[in-house]
Amino acid sequence: MPRSIWSGAISFGLVTIPxxxxPATEDHSVGFHQYHLEDMGRVRVRKYCEVENREVPQAEIGKGYAISKDQVVPVLDEELRELPLPTARAIEIVTFVPAESIDPLRIGEGYYLQASGTVAAKPYALLRKALARTSKVAVAxxxxxxxERLGLLRVRDEALVxxxxxxxDEIRDPAELAPPDVRLSDHEITEAQHxxxxxxxxxxxxxxFADHYTEALEQVIEAKREGHALPAAPEPEAEPGKVLDLMAAxxxxxxxxxxxxxxxxxAEVHKLPKKTATDTTAKKAPARKAAAKKTAAKKATKKATKETAKKAAAKQTTRRPRSA
Structure with a gap:
C-alpha cells in the first residue's frame, strides 16, 4: 500500500471518522528525461533568483501572491495548514445524492480513504454499508x-473512495459546440441502437483495454539497449472507402x-416490391395483345383453308366429263 498523502477525518453529522x-491509481507510463544529444549530458531546469542572480535550493523557495509588480505577499505552508476553515483538516460531508445525478465531467482524481486506527473501524464500516444500501454518494x-474543494465519496468493494x-463554474457551457439540428429517421436511430x-x-x-503504446515503447527501448533492429511497425489495415450513406455505414x-x-x-432477406395497379395493367396489356393476335391468325388460317377447298372443288367440277 502506498504511503499516506494526507491525514484528517471524515465529518459525518456528529460522527467523526479518522x-x-x-493514492488509488498508479502511473505506468514510460518517463523520459531531457539530454544534450551531442554528448548525452543531462539537461536540467535550474531555479534562479532574479534579485541575487544565483541558483537557490528548494529549502529557500516558498509561495507568494503578487498584488502588484512591486508588492508580493509571502504565504507559508504552515499558514495554509492553519486556515480558519472547518475543512482544513476534515472532509466535511454536506449532502447525499443519487450517483447518477453527478455529471462525470465534474469527477476528478480518485483516492482511497483508509480508517486510521481501531477506533475509526466501526464508523468507517457504518458509513460504507449505509452508502452501499442506499445506492447514493456523499458530496463533501x-x-x-x-x-477548498468539492469531493465525492463512494463505495468501491470494501473501501471508501x-x-x-x-x-x-469550472465546467464550460457546451451550447456553442452543439451541431445544428439534423433530421434522423427512425430506421437510422434503430440501427445505431443495434x-x-x-x-x-x-x-x-x-x-x-491494454496499454499497447507503452508496450511498444518498451520494445523500442529494449531493442536500442541491446543494439538490435527496431521492431517493425504493423501493416495498417486497409482503410474502407468513404461511405456517404449513413444507414449503409x-x-x-x-x-x-x-x-x-x-x-x-x-442471411439478407430482400422483400419483393409490392405490385401496383399500374404494374398489373402494364402486365395484362401485352397479354391481351398477344391473345388478340393469336385469334386473328386462327381466323385468317380458317378463311384461307375454306377458300382453297372451294377452288379445288370448282376445278374438279370443270374437269368432270359430260354424260351422253
Missing amino acids: IDVV KFAWHGR LHAMRWP LIDRMTRDDLEGPD LQASVAQAKASRGEAPE
Whole structure:
C-alpha cells in the first residue's frame, strides 16, 4: 500500500471518522528525461533568483501572491495548514445524492480513504454499508493544496473512495459546440441502437483495454539497449472507402461488430416490391395483345383453308366429263 498523502477525518453529522488518504491509481507510463544529444549530458531546469542572480535550493523557495509588480505577499505552508476553515483538516460531508445525478465531467482524481486506527473501524464500516444500501454518494468539502474543494465519496468493494470534484463554474457551457439540428429517421436511430447492443460488454478486461503504446515503447527501448533492429511497425489495415450513406455505414458497422464476436452473419432477406395497379395493367396489356393476335391468325388460317377447298372443288367440277 502506498504511503499516506494526507491525514484528517471524515465529518459525518456528529460522527467523526479518522482517515488517511492514499493514492488509488498508479502511473505506468514510460518517463523520459531531457539530454544534450551531442554528448548525452543531462539537461536540467535550474531555479534562479532574479534579485541575487544565483541558483537557490528548494529549502529557500516558498509561495507568494503578487498584488502588484512591486508588492508580493509571502504565504507559508504552515499558514495554509492553519486556515480558519472547518475543512482544513476534515472532509466535511454536506449532502447525499443519487450517483447518477453527478455529471462525470465534474469527477476528478480518485483516492482511497483508509480508517486510521481501531477506533475509526466501526464508523468507517457504518458509513460504507449505509452508502452501499442506499445506492447514493456523499458530496463533501475539503481543503487541499491551498484551496477548498468539492469531493465525492463512494463505495468501491470494501473501501471508501474520495474523488476531487470541480465546482459548477469550472465546467464550460457546451451550447456553442452543439451541431445544428439534423433530421434522423427512425430506421437510422434503430440501427445505431443495434450497433450499441452489439458493442456492449460487461467488463473492461482483455487485449482491447491494454496499454499497447507503452508496450511498444518498451520494445523500442529494449531493442536500442541491446543494439538490435527496431521492431517493425504493423501493416495498417486497409482503410474502407468513404461511405456517404449513413444507414449503409451503420449496417456495415453492425456486421463488423458481429464478426469480431465470432457471430455468423445473418442471411439478407430482400422483400419483393409490392405490385401496383399500374404494374398489373402494364402486365395484362401485352397479354391481351398477344391473345388478340393469336385469334386473328386462327381466323385468317380458317378463311384461307375454306377458300382453297372451294377452288379445288370448282376445278374438279370443270374437269368432270359430260354424260351422253
